[in-house]
Amino acid sequence: MSILVIAEHDNANLKPATLNTVAAAKELNGEVHLLISGNSCQSVADEASGVEGISKILISDNAAYENHLAESTANLIKSVASNYSHILAAATTFGKNVLPRLSALLDVQQISEITEIVSEDTFKRPIYAGSCIATVKSNDSIKVITVRATAFDPVNSSGGSASIENIDADNISDLTSFVGEEIAQSDRPELTAASIVISGGRGMQSGDNFHLLEAIADKLGAAVGASRAAVDAGFVPNDYQVGQTGKIVAPDLYIAVGISGAIQHLAGMKDSKVIVAINKDEDAPIFQVADYGLVADLFNALPELSEQL
Amino acid sequence: MKILVPIKRVVDYNVKVRPLGDQSDVDLNNVKMAMNPFCEIAVEEAVRLKEAGTATEVVAVTVGKSDSQEQLRTALALGADRAILAETDSLLEPLAIAKVLSKVIEEESPKLVILGKQAIDGDNNQTGQMLAAMLNYSQATFASEVIIDEDSASVTREIDGGLQTIKVSLPAIITTDLRLNEPRYASLPNIMKAKKKELDVKPIEEMGVDINNRMELLSVELPASRQEGIKVESVEDLVSKLKEEAKVIS
Numbered sequence: 001m002s003i004l005v006i007a008e009h010d011n012a013n014l015k016p017a018t019l020n021t022v023a024a025a026k027e028l029n030g031e032v033h034l035l036i037s038g039n040s041c042q043s044v045a046d047e048a049s050g051v052e053g054i055s056k057i058l059i060s061d062n063a064a065y066e067n068h069l070a071e072s073t074a075n076l077i078k079s080v081a082s083n084y085s086h087i088l089a090a091a092t093t094f095g096k097n098v099l100p101r102l103s104a105l106l107d108v109q110q111i112s113e114i115t116e117i118v119s120e121d122t123f124k125r126p127i128y129a130g131s132c133i134a135t136v137k138s139n140d141s142i143k144v145i146t147v148r149a150t151a152f153d154p155v156n157s158s159g160g161s162a163s164i165e166n167i168d169a170d171n172i173s174d175l176t177s178f179v180g181e182e183i184a185q186s187d188r189p190e191l192t193a194a195s196i197v198i199s200g201g202r203g204m205q206s207g208d209n210f211h212l213l214e215a216i217a218d219k220l221g222a223a224v225g226a227s228r229a230a231v232d233a234g235f236v237p238n239d240y241q242v243g244q245t246g247k248i249v250a251p252d253l254y255i256a257v258g259i260s261g262a263i264q265h266l267a268g269m270k271d272s273k274v275i276v277a278i279n280k281d282e283d284a285p286i287f288q289v290a291d292y293g294l295v296a297d298l299f300n301a302l303p304e305l306s307e308q309l
Numbered sequence: 310m311k312i313l314v315p316i317k318r319v320v321d322y323n324v325k326v327r328p329l330g331d332q333s334d335v336d337l338n339n340v341k342m343a344m345n346p347f348c349e350i351a352v353e354e355a356v357r358l359k360e361a362g363t364a365t366e367v368v369a370v371t372v373g374k375s376d377s378q379e380q381l382r383t384a385l386a387l388g389a390d391r392a393i394l395a396e397t398d399s400l401l402e403p404l405a406i407a408k409v410l411s412k413v414i415e416e417e418s419p420k421l422v423i424l425g426k427q428a429i430d431g432d433n434n435q436t437g438q439m440l441a442a443m444l445n446y447s448q449a450t451f452a453s454e455v456i457i458d459e460d461s462a463s464v465t466r467e468i469d470g471g472l473q474t475i476k477v478s479l480p481a482i483i484t485t486d487l488r489l490n491e492p493r494y495a496s497l498p499n500i501m502k503a504k505k506k507e508l509d510v511k512p513i514e515e516m517g518v519d520i521n522n523r524m525e526l527l528s529v530e531l532p533a534s535r536q537e538g539i540k541v542e543s544v545e546d547l548v549s550k551l552k553e554e555a556k557v558i559s
Contacts (some may be wrong), residue, residue, distance in 0.1 A: 067473075067475075069475065070438065070441075070448050070450070071441075071447060071448070074442065092469050093450075093451060093466075093467070093468040093469045094468075094469070096434050096438075096450070096451075097438065097448075097450045097451070098438075099438075100403070100433075100434070100435035100436075100437075100438035100439050100442075101438040101439065101441060101442040101448065102442075103404070103435070103439060103442075104404065104407060104438070104439035104440075104441075104442035104443050105442050107404070108404070108523065109402050109403065109404040109522075109523035109524055110403070110404075110433070110435055111524070112431075112432065112433045112434060112435060113432065122527065126432065126532065127335070127430065127431055127432055127529070128320070128326040128335065128429070128430060128432070129429065129432065130532060131325055131326045131327070131531075131532075132326060132327070132328055132335055132529050132530065132531065132532070133529070133530050133531070133532050134526060134528070134529050135526075135527040135528045135529075135530075136524045136525065136526055136527065137524065137525045137527055138523065138524050139523050139524065139525065140523045173447075174478075175445075175446070175447035175477065175478050175481075176447040176448070176449070176475050176476065176477045176478070177475065177476045178473075178474075178475055178476075179463060179474040179475055179476050180473075180474045181468075181471065181472065181473045181474070182471045182472045182473075183470040183471040184470060184471045190470075192469070196557070196558070220558060228487065231487065231488070232487065232488075237471070238453065238467045238486065238487065238488050239467070239468075239469065239470060239471055239472075241487075244429065244432065245347075245426075245427065245429075245486075245487060247469070252557050253551070253555070253557040253558065263325055264322070270532075270535065273557070274551070274555045274557050275535075275538070276547065276551070282540075287538075287540070288537070289535050289538075290538045291535075291536075291538035291539070291555065292538055292539060292540075292541050292547055292550055292551070292555075293538060293539070293540045293541065294540070294541050294543075294544065294547050295540065296544070301544055304544040305544050305547070305548065308544060308545060308548045309548065309558070
């Protein structure tokens with residue numbers, strides 16, 4: 001039994017979520033292979049060959065794979081799928097885009113966003129915004145799985161010695177073409193990889209007021225996030241969103257500011273190790289999950305907090 | 310241009326769902342049902358394209374029990390022209406739902422299919438992508454902006470680090486993200502008018518589709534709950550707790 005992990009990368013470096021996905025694959029007790037498709041991405045393969053727990057790397061280097069479009073990527077994975085019992089990718093926007101397409105090409109029912117591996121065919125996954133955890137058993141011959149990265153500790157990025165094998169591009173699709181990308185530039189850590197996250201909600205009242213959070217984030221080396229309400233209100237872009245339909249984070253410290261704590265937001269952060277809530281409404285549901293709650297007006301509390309750090 | 314909008318009846322997003330006493334499934338007795346929020350965004354986008362003169366007809370479709378007609382009527386009240394219910398009493402998985410929808414699409418041959426990126430019950434985020442694979446259509450998931458040209462669409466997608474714009478050839482499958490639009494509310498006159506719009510019911514047994522489930526639901530349980538925390542009195546108190554007790558900042 002071999003397990004295939006689909007690498008996520010930007011043609012230069014591996015994305016951290018790949019290491020969490022490899023960790024999940026290792027729990028399945030098989031040989032773990034990693035598929036890298038991209039353009040001029042040899043450096044990714046070199047980096048990945050050192051990752052703990054991978055025995056073989058398949059690399060398909062072709063201009064058509066530069067932007068990881070779903071159509072061609074799914075076709076490529078399909079061309080090697082029959083060699084594997086399980087195919088895994090992180091439940092990022094990349095994995096969520098590509099894997100269901102692959103799953104339908106293979107006529108199997110994907111298992112989305114698993115948080116625990118019970119056995120080689122049985123998995124746990126959150127449903128209804130994490131209100132419930134379902135245990136499901138898959139009867140498909142190939143298990144196509146997306147993995148919630150925060151639920152698995154990453155493997156070491158060094159200490160491995162995987163072999164590298166080139167594979168041919170397969171069935172390149174011209175249905176979709178890449179036009180452009182606007183990737184937010186920030187000196188702060190990435191939301192899903194940060195060990196401290198400070199998020200603002202509707203209570204922030206405006207996008208301008210997010211500078212109060214940014215000042216604290218810079219002192220703590222934290223990432224800045226937001227609730228859906230703050231995104232909906234146009235305070236910050238959608239890639240700040242933490243929650244059921246945004247990013248799932250589980251940092252060592254999560255500071256929720258002016259966030260009431262709707263179930264959809266809790267779904268994205270309640271596995272954080274320590275949760276702090278600052279809210280002027282003492283009945284806000286966020287206090288039910290907070291380790292430390294401060295009932296205060298955030299416009300007083302944030303400058304004070306910034307000063308004391 | 311005809312647009313098909315698959316929608317789903319789900320538990321209202323304000324309901325906190327709990328497992329049944331025997332943990333065999335979630336408890337859906339007497340809970341409020343509604344159209345999945347991402348499906349509302351899909352209907353809205355299609356209706357706006359019709360209002361802009363880009364689309365000529367908007368067809369809402371769902372796969373489910375007879376009571377899903379309620380959500381189809383909502384779609385009609387929001388501006389869809391007609392509706393189709395692919396009726397079944399079985400609870401289908403996304404793969405089977407996509408197979409049924411692809412049959413409907415073969416019959417209807419729309420130029421564009423817009424659907425929600427995920428349903429807030431199973432949180433699977435699969436159906437649109439599966440549908441695109443089955444029909445060998447292009448796919449543009451997590452859309453925040455859609456611009457239609459003659460034979461293609463330019464779609465801006467919400468991705469982890471920011472935004473990506475791709476051009477998809479039509480027919481295409483588009484799945485909606487939150488910021489694509491803000492859905493309207495149905496007006497009373499439109500709700501009344503919707504009652505008279507055409508709603509076809511087609512039993513899925515007649516479609517010749519393999520709808521067998523591939524997964525078994527073994528149990529449903531509550532997630533591990535967090536230990537109740539404490540309230541601190543001041544910012545100073547908070548900082549000292551974080552430093553000395555939780556040891557998460559230095």
